[in-house]
Amino acid sequence: MKTLLVRLLNALAQGVHVLQRSRAVKAALAAIVVLAIVLAALARPAHNEDTTVYTVLVRDITATTIGRYVRVTGRLMPEAAYQTQMTVLGVALRGGRFIPMLGEGAYDPLFVLDQNLPPLPESGAPVTLIGRIVPGAGQQPTYYLEVGDPPDIALMNSLARLGLVVLVGLVAASGLIWYVRRADYALGLPFATPAPVSGAPALLWFGGVGRLYGDVALRQEPANFTPSRAEALFSSARQPGAWTVICRRLLSADTTVVATRYGALPAARIEFEDERGLRRRAVLATRDVPARDALIEALRFVGLHGS
Numbered sequence: 001m002k003t004l005l006v007r008l009l010n011a012l013a014q015g016v017h018v019l020q021r022s023r024a025v026k027a028a029l030a031a032i033v034v035l036a037i038v039l040a041a042l043a044r045p046a047h048n049e050d051t052t053v054y055t056v057l058v059r060d061i062t063a064t065t066i067g068r069y070v071r072v073t074g075r076l077m078p079e080a081a082y083q084t085q086m087t088v089l090g091v092a093l094r095g096g097r098f099i100p101m102l103g104e105g106a107y108d109p110l111f112v113l114d115q116n117l118p119p120l121p122e123s124g125a126p127v128t129l130i131g132r133i134v135p136g137a138g139q140q141p142t143y144y145l146e147v148g149d150p151p152d153i154a155l156m157n158s159l160a161r162l163g164l165v166v167l168v169g170l171v172a173a174s175g176l177i178w179y180v181r182r183a184d185y186a187l188g189l190p191f192a193t194p195a196p197v198s199g200a201p202a203l204l205w206f207g208g209v210g211r212l213y214g215d216v217a218l219r220q221e222p223a224n225f226t227p228s229r230a231e232a233l234f235s236s237a238r239q240p241g242a243w244t245v246i247c248r249r250l251l252s253a254d255t256t257v258v259a260t261r262y263g264a265l266p267a268a269r270i271e272f273e274d275e276r277g278l279r280r281r282a283v284l285a286t287r288d289v290p291a292r293d294a295l296i297e298a299l300r301f302v303g304l305h306g307s
Contacts, residue, residue, distance in 0.1 A: 039163025
């Protein structure tokens with residue numbers, strides 16, 4: 001069970017480390033956030049909007065039906081349509097086009113906005129339209145029919161709940177990512193007993209390597225440790241010269257056990273000043289506890305702790 005926990009924590013830290021370095025993943029997450037916000041914004045109180053479609057006659061549509069969805073049948077007269085327009089700085093801008101509809105017993109036409117209309121019969125036969133009665137303004141009719149089916153409130157609220165769940169999940173994931181990054185991608189097992197597997201390197205580096213190397217954060221990278229009285233050097237054990245971190249003064253060192261691909265290794269979370277006097281963090285994992293303690297003592301011995 002402990003071995004499985006170590007593997008899971010190591011896989012989690014490794015996954016976050018890989019995702020943090022992928023621009024494609026970051027762009028995808030940003031797109032998911034935007035989509036989730038849009039979905040969450042769809043939430044609408046079902047009791048505040050009447051989405052029932054009422055079957056009415058053209059003659060029965062008045063100002064009292066504004067805001068309702070209706071099913072109405074009549075003859076459209078495109079030849080009698082009129083276009084709203086306005087002039088801005090001498091330029092004529094066209095607005096909506098309204099087509100009158102006449103029905104049985106109707107003396108006044110119902111104007112229909114020329115949008116989302118189905119193909120109209122050439123013979124002038126009656127058509128049945130479903131839409132919402134909308135109040136007009138300015139050059140528009142007092143009220144008119146805007147063709148379109150009523151929204152599915154239940155579906156919209158379901159999508160809104162989905163968006164909210166996704167947002168909550170993303171917030172939780174962001175908190176987890178922040179914690180893993182704060183831990184320098186070395187998740188601790190403070191109450192575990194170190195249980196390294198064979199083949200573990202003498203020293204593993206967790207943390208950033210500085211601006212000189214593009215502010216890259218490395219994880220469980222085999223490292224060399226070279227102390228002197230003036231400074232201590234941590235460098236790549238795989239590719240000499242690939243990166244080097246200089247520690248001028250040790251500020252603090254806390255012992256722990258961290259999950260790695262080599263098992264649960266003893267480690268030290270250190271804070272130190274680099275050659276520029278900047279405060280830095282890192283995690284140093286070793287094969288065994290004596291090696292870890294010796295590493296901390298070596299840092300202190302070379303005068304990097306205190307004045």
